[in-house]
Amino acid sequence: MIAQPPGDGSGESLAAEATTNSPANRPEADASEAPRLADRVPDGRLYDPEVILDRFLKWTADVSLDLYPAQEEALLELSTGQHVILSTPTGSGKSLVALGLHFKARCEGKRSFYTAPTKALVSEKFFDWCDQFGPENVGMLTGDASINRDAEIICCTAEVLSSMAISEGGDLDAPYVVMDEFHYFGDRDRGMAWQLPLLQLHDCQFLLMSATLGETQTIEELIARTSAHGTVRVHGDERPVPLDYSYRETPVHETIEKLLSKDMSPVYMVHFTQREAAEQAQALTSANISDKEEKKRIAEALVGFRFDTPYGKDIQRFLRHGIGIHHAGLLPKYRLLVERLAQRGLLKVICGTDTLGVGVNIPIRTVLLSKLCKFDGEKVRVLTVREFLQVSGRAGRRGYDIAGSVVCQAPEHVIENKRLEAKAATAAGGKKKKVVKKKPPTKGYVPWNEETLGRLSTSMPEPLVPRFHMSAGLLVGCLQSEAHGRSARPGYGRLIELIDACLEDQGTKRKLKRETAVLFRALRDAEIIELAADPRRAGKRVHVSDELQENFSLHHTLSLYLVEALDALHSEGTEHALDVLGLVESILENPRALLIAQERRVKGELMAQLKADGLPFEERIEKLDQVSWPKPNAEFIYATFNRFADKHPWVGEENIRPKAIAREMFESYSAFNDFVGRNQMARIEGVLLRYLSQVHNTLVRTIPDAFKTDDVLDMIAYFRTLLARVDASLLEEWQDRMEPGREKPVMSDAMDGSEPRFDTKAFEARVRAELHHLMRCLATKNYADAMQCIHEDRDDPWDAARFETELTPFYEEYEAILFQPSARQAHLAQVKEIEPNRYEARQVLSDDAGDNIYFVEAVVHVESPLSDAPLLRLRRIGT
DSSP states (O other), X not given: OOOOOSSOOOTTOTGGGSOTTOGGGOTXXXXXXXXXXXXXXXXXXXXXXXXXXXXXXXXXXXXXXOOOHHHHHHHHHHHTTOEEEEEOOTTSOHHHHHHHHHHHHHHHTOOEEEEESSHHHHHHHHHHHHXXXXXXXXXXXXXXXXXXXXXXXXXXXXXXXXXXXXXXXXXXXXXXXXXOSGGGGGOTTTTHHHHHHHHHOTTOEEEEEOSOOOOOHHHHHHHHHHOSSOEEEEEOXXXXXXXXXXXXXXXXXXXXXXXXXXXXXXXXXXXXXXXXXXXXXXXXXXXXXXXXXXXXXXXXXXXXXXXXXXXXXXHHHHHHXXXXXXXXXXXXXXXXXXXXXXXXXXXXXXXXXXXXXXXXXXXXXXXXXXXXXXXXXXXXXXXXXXXXXXXXXXXXXTTTOSOEEEEEEOOHHHHHHHHHHHHHHHHTTXXXXXXXXXXXXXXXXXXXXXHHHHHHHHSOOOOOOOOOOOOHHHHHHHHHHHHTTOOSSOHHHHHHHHHHHSSSOHHHHHHHHHHHHHHHHHHHHTTSEEEEEOTTSSSEXXXXXXXXXXXXXXXXXXXXXXXXXHTTOOOOHHXXXXXXXXXXXXXXXXXXXXXXXXXXXXXXXXXXXXXXXXOOHHHHHHHHTTOOSOOTTHHHHHHHHHHHHHHOGGGTTOOOOOOOHHHHXXXXXXXXXXXXXXXXXXXXXXXXXXXXXXXXXHHHHTSOGGGOOHHHHHHHHHHHHHHHHHOXXXXXXXXXXXXXXXXXXXXXXXXXXXXXXXOHHHHHHHHHHHHHHHHHHHHTTOHHHHHHTSOOOTTSOOOHHHHHHHHHHHHHHOSOBOOXXXXXXXXXXXXXXXXXXXXXXXXXXXXXXXXXXXXXEEEEEOOSSOOSSOOOEEEEEEO
């Protein structure tokens, strides 16, 4: 019988690399029982590689970690200064090798980076490294947010490091870099982010890791051309826990029941859409997944957790049945909760997507694949060998299982036909009887069978195809590095060098250089880049316009269109801000799930109105067929884009995408939960959060400061405050590690905001936005949420009872606090400096009689950097 795990242990987590008896492998145990690696870092700097390696190996022995030959070889090569390409199976301890390189950097007093393709994996490793090196020494950068960004160890997405490599080049302080899941090097859309650091960071030592790299000769040759360090490939096929494969032609609920009866849990059921994962989790609630005692343990583990979003109630219900759900559509705090419960052995079944294949730390005994085909954005196809191996390799937990299991479901129609045949044979007394078979789906399906499973499980991963493409953002990034004195090499020349050094063929390189010249002229015409005399050498230099903010970015393909279209806007005030927001949304990718939900709501409202008007059914349907999701100002957007495309042929097949998700939220000043509920987006609230983060970042970084009117700044502050309030789970987790039992938030730069000493207008807009969010909570008498809108002050605490008491005089005179556009006018929210670094904030409460004599009063203490927590320290509510 396979033992149920008492705690953590799977995949690439450090706990999984320990033996069963190791204290590090028991999450319930006090972390202080196991010696931290931080304790082995000397007080002064240490440069002797042999001594550093000995210290690390002594630590592994002290925590009962038995190294595999591949781990020992990789650590030895890294200690001698070699680049290492580590290609070993999932669960073979690649993270331990990465830990060794970070330890080497810490001993030498140098900085090190860890990169991964997903924010989930970045955050997982961030907390792993926090536990080993101390939270004060570890930071995280993901593009959306940052925590402790000046730390010695930085965990970030590959795109963040790529952007830093472009903007700072060889001046970037990154002597050591770990690039996890390096098979993304061949990703069609994102692979360039894995290639650029190799091209730019010539003095860096790399550790490139993946379980599915395949042939790496091309990568080795690239590193040899760009670095003085040698490169060693460390390869191994030995799995700590062997895998067995099986093919099932039984209904999925029967398959799961069979697996559970054989103690083959935890089971991770892989789906290829978020909807399928959610529907399967719901379907399993009718099964007896967990017994009474197990449900009691789960309930105890959930005490104190806030399921405070629309989908939270569903997630809580799934979890209480012992069923987890895990995909990118969930808010980060829910994904983190599922991972924690799974690590404690409390979840027997987890329904999720193939994000499992990107190293997410969920302990798994069995991987159950719902199908072997997926939609890749263009067509439905059978999984690649690499995709299959990435997912299936997560099965089996070292220290717990003698084997991991990979189970694949047959297509649903095959399972149903087999059932019909068996039923017919039984009815005919064992004689063959013709049955009407269920046909395979006509769309969204590619056939697979047991032979497909056999081929995928025994084949080598496909060759990695390098990716390199030109963009306005890349060109601006190279020029910014020169403008800010970060590179001695002229920015345009650096870009040509990049093209020459990349792994494309000569014909493609010539094409890339032509595209670069076209983009250069377009950026010059838009006055984003300029020519000026070069005091350092004869001739002129190219630089980014001095009128643009330092963090200006053209990250999105159509960012240049956005900048040019802003000049064509002639609206004013709030309408101007909404038009700017419309342009921003139009250059972002369409979040299809959100738009479909929005369209469904609009059609529902129209149908109700048409029925009330008495229109015949046929006419109602005809009108509904003409309805899509809202696209305000679409005529202007399409017209300006067509002119832009005519002028810039490099746009090619790229098209503009008008929409109004963020605009609709801002126009109504909606709370996140209200908007989710109104549009029935509960299952995809994480997608909404991610989209709003993209909107906020584009507003901050791509809109030139010259176009940021007071109304635009208020809009930016609204989204910043909303994002900070919805899910700060990662920041809170880090703060808890920094200050166990803390009562006061620590300072962070989590949302890339502007500090008042640099931008007073942006600071005041942020304070007004916080006042407005507080006023909305007071208007709806949601005092629990109101508590989340203010700074936690232990000397002057506010709770729901105090809010109610302070507002009693108001409600004795008036019926309601109004929260409408007129109540949010700028003159009703005042922010003024009363002494250096101390501000007073006052928000008038609009009443139904129009007297407007009551207000909330707060103070703001300005510290650097600004906290991502609420700034308002509420003092009173009165007249």
